Amino acid sequence: MNWAIQTKSLSKKYKGIPAVENLNLEVPEGSVFALLGPNGAGKSTILKLIMGLQRPTFGGGFCLGMDILTSGLQIRQKVGYVGEETRFYGYMTVKQIMEFCRGFYQEWDDEMVEHYLDVFKLPFRVKVHELSQGMKNQLALVLALAPRPELLILDEPTTGFDPIKRRIFFGAVLGEMVSRGKTVLMSSHQLLDVERVADRVALIRDGILLKTCSLDELRENEKEIRVVFQKEPPPELFKKPGVSQVHRDGLVYRITITENLEETWQECVSFPHYVIEVINPDLEEIFLRYMEGEK
Amino acid sequence: MINYALFRKEITENRVKFFICFSILAVLAAAIPLLYTFIDTFFRNIDISYFVDPQELDFLVSSYDNYAWSQWTAKNLTQLAALTSIILGMGSLAGEISYGTAPFLVSKPITRRGIFITKLSAGIFLLGCCLFGSSILLILISMMKGFTFNIWAFLVSTVITFAGAIVIYTGTAVFSVLIHEPVKAGVVAALFWGALSIFGFFKAAAPFSFFYQMKAVPYWLYGQSPLVPLGIFLVIYVILFRTGVFFWSQREF
Numbered sequence: 001m002n003w004a005i006q007t008k009s010l011s012k013k014y015k016g017i018p019a020v021e022n023l024n025l026e027v028p029e030g031s032v033f034a035l036l037g038p039n040g041a042g043k044s045t046i047l048k049l050i051m052g053l054q055r056p057t058f059g060g061g062f063c064l065g066m067d068i069l070t071s072g073l074q075i076r077q078k079v080g081y082v083g084e085e086t087r088f089y090g091y092m093t094v095k096q097i098m099e100f101c102r103g104f105y106q107e108w109d110d111e112m113v114e115h116y117l118d119v120f121k122l123p124f125r126v127k128v129h130e131l132s133q134g135m136k137n138q139l140a141l142v143l144a145l146a147p148r149p150e151l152l153i154l155d156e157p158t159t160g161f162d163p164i165k166r167r168i169f170f171g172a173v174l175g176e177m178v179s180r181g182k183t184v185l186m187s188s189h190q191l192l193d194v195e196r197v198a199d200r201v202a203l204i205r206d207g208i209l210l211k212t213c214s215l216d217e218l219r220e221n222e223k224e225i226r227v228v229f230q231k232e233p234p235p236e237l238f239k240k241p242g243v244s245q246v247h248r249d250g251l252v253y254r255i256t257i258t259e260n261l262e263e264t265w266q267e268c269v270s271f272p273h274y275v276i277e278v279i280n281p282d283l284e285e286i287f288l289r290y291m292e293g294e295k
Numbered sequence: 296m297i298n299y300a301l302f303r304k305e306i307t308e309n310r311v312k313f314f315i316c317f318s319i320l321a322v323l324a325a326a327i328p329l330l331y332t333f334i335d336t337f338f339r340n341i342d343i344s345y346f347v348d349p350q351e352l353d354f355l356v357s358s359y360d361n362y363a364w365s366q367w368t369a370k371n372l373t374q375l376a377a378l379t380s381i382i383l384g385m386g387s388l389a390g391e392i393s394y395g396t397a398p399f400l401v402s403k404p405i406t407r408r409g410i411f412i413t414k415l416s417a418g419i420f421l422l423g424c425c426l427f428g429s430s431i432l433l434i435l436i437s438m439m440k441g442f443t444f445n446i447w448a449f450l451v452s453t454v455i456t457f458a459g460a461i462v463i464y465t466g467t468a469v470f471s472v473l474i475h476e477p478v479k480a481g482v483v484a485a486l487f488w489g490a491l492s493i494f495g496f497f498k499a500a501a502p503f504s505f506f507y508q509m510k511a512v513p514y515w516l517y518g519q520s521p522l523v524p525l526g527i528f529l530v531i532y533v534i535l536f537r538t539g540v541f542f543w544s545q546r547e548f
Contacts, residue, residue, distance in 0.1 A: 048547075
């Protein structure tokens, strides 16, 4: 498999406090990859490290085949970036900010810019400071897509968007990037966004990568067995491989399984019980389970 | 190395500052030849020996060369060049940081060194327009008034002052990186460069004063090669430039 991004032991500390720890991340080419984690998990730092905007304290990696330690400039030439609440030069008009940004890139697709300014209904002659935050984010996306990037990095891009704007926004992302086989790396805690567009996810907590897998694998593997036992079950039952969490309320048990579902299921069934069922948790439940830190 | 989109942005952002500084310099530059006859007559007809050394007064008004240099290069131009350098330099990088636009700028495909050089170049370009524009205005009005003087030497002294202004501008840009608020950076830079002028108040220490060199005193009065102050300014500039690039490259957004 070809990787758009590959990091090795990537670590970053701010004044001695770790923000990213020993990150080994692999993002396949052509995928829509989401970094999932709560605020302060280190998602933005990871994105900045990958773009060569910040220097890692330890480790390194490659982005589009280029070393993130030495080729930041070349990487940014091929990467479109939409930061969280981008601050533009407020006195510039939309047209002026376009012309300003165009001056940094070798390629610039004017037709596409015009198309999306029209789709987002962004007025060409209005000053940027007069735009709402949502419109600024849409403008940031147009600016990021205009140089025809190989990789699009979105850092919490839909903060403050209503559902319609969110749909149009991701429509543009999918239309311009995914349909051309380009890679998208996004950070979000908006699970709805992730479910809609991502095909792979990485769960991050406190700067540590907890899990990387496809969204389908995550849904497939993360199951919950809810069982009401007739008497106290033996503790060994919950020490099976693949049992990640056990919640108990009297004789009602909620057993979270990440692998070996069948084996644990058979064990539970063989023990006297009143009710037993397998529940498919939604992404939010899975996310919360990982982020609560009980794993 | 210079990014022209960023260069244009810098020029646009600083155009009001430039216009104000250039207007003041232009008025002062025009006043020098226009008031020469009046000042010459005025000082010859009153006794001000108590305030000014008669020899010094004689030097000032004896020739238009000395008058123009002493009133322009050694006075107005140097003072306003220093002020303009600080005004232009204080917001160069601190502005990006304090207004929160630095993350947007650094995410573009341009190196930190490229940003620093481009911003510096735009400021130096505006400084040059201010200083040379007003000096040329002075020369033109002098010629129209029929005053003959050594234009070449006058321009060389302007080059020395300009080189000094570049150093002040670069130093202010360094403060602008370290102190993330334009006004504070300007105040600290003004205090720093003001402190360096203290040498100039003592006759024995005057040659070591930055502003004494910037006024082109040794070149104009003692015939010293202009390469000496230019060389000194170049060394200081290189040190300040490298310091600025270093601290700007270290900043993370």
